[in-house]
Amino acid sequence: RKEVEQDPGPFNVPEGATVAFNCTYSNSASQSFFWYRQDCRKEPKLLMSVYSSGNEDGRFTAQLNRASQYISLLIRDSKLSDSATYLCAVKSGGFKTIFGAGTRLFVKA
């Protein structure tokens, strides 16, 4: 089993739709969680950290479920510009971060 797993998609949604991604992790000692966005042939860019109580940044909401060992990302009112690959990242202490393989999102007009 991979340490961090994501549904690769692709998710094809119309503009204005709400879409949710999940990411599961296997190490119960994991401490820090992040979502990154990566556009084609570009570097990953930090989208948001994921806090235990859940957190929101505009149209984006991140949640953590420690009992079931997954994090989620909800995107409301999808825009064409949201089309990208979304990577979850998990730190289990120290400097090592494990990235999921990413979920591809296509938002269509």
Place this chain on the structure above:
Amino acid sequence: DTEVTQTPKHLVMGMTNKKSLKCEQHMGHRAMYWYKQKAKKPPELMFVYSYEKLSINESVPSRFSPECPNSSLLNLHLHALQPEDSALYLCASSQAGTDNQPQHFGDGTRLSIL
């Protein structure tokens, strides 16, 4: 605009060449990282430097040699690479000493080995 700067953006080299990738950050971060990313795969950690000392080497072949001259700079020296080493090489930095700090990536060097 990224606050982590990588040069060159693109590099094509033969298997017998020696080249270096460079990374610079001025965010005061004391942890710096090299990742390798193949197409449609996640970034894979290669090396971590913490306070200019090598902290993690993920069993990377010796044809890749990292160097951290100071707290702002990170180099990756390349020698006798193989075609399978063609990939996007990403540098990242983060604050050291706290687990909940995210990494910030440079825009990468796209490396092609002929």
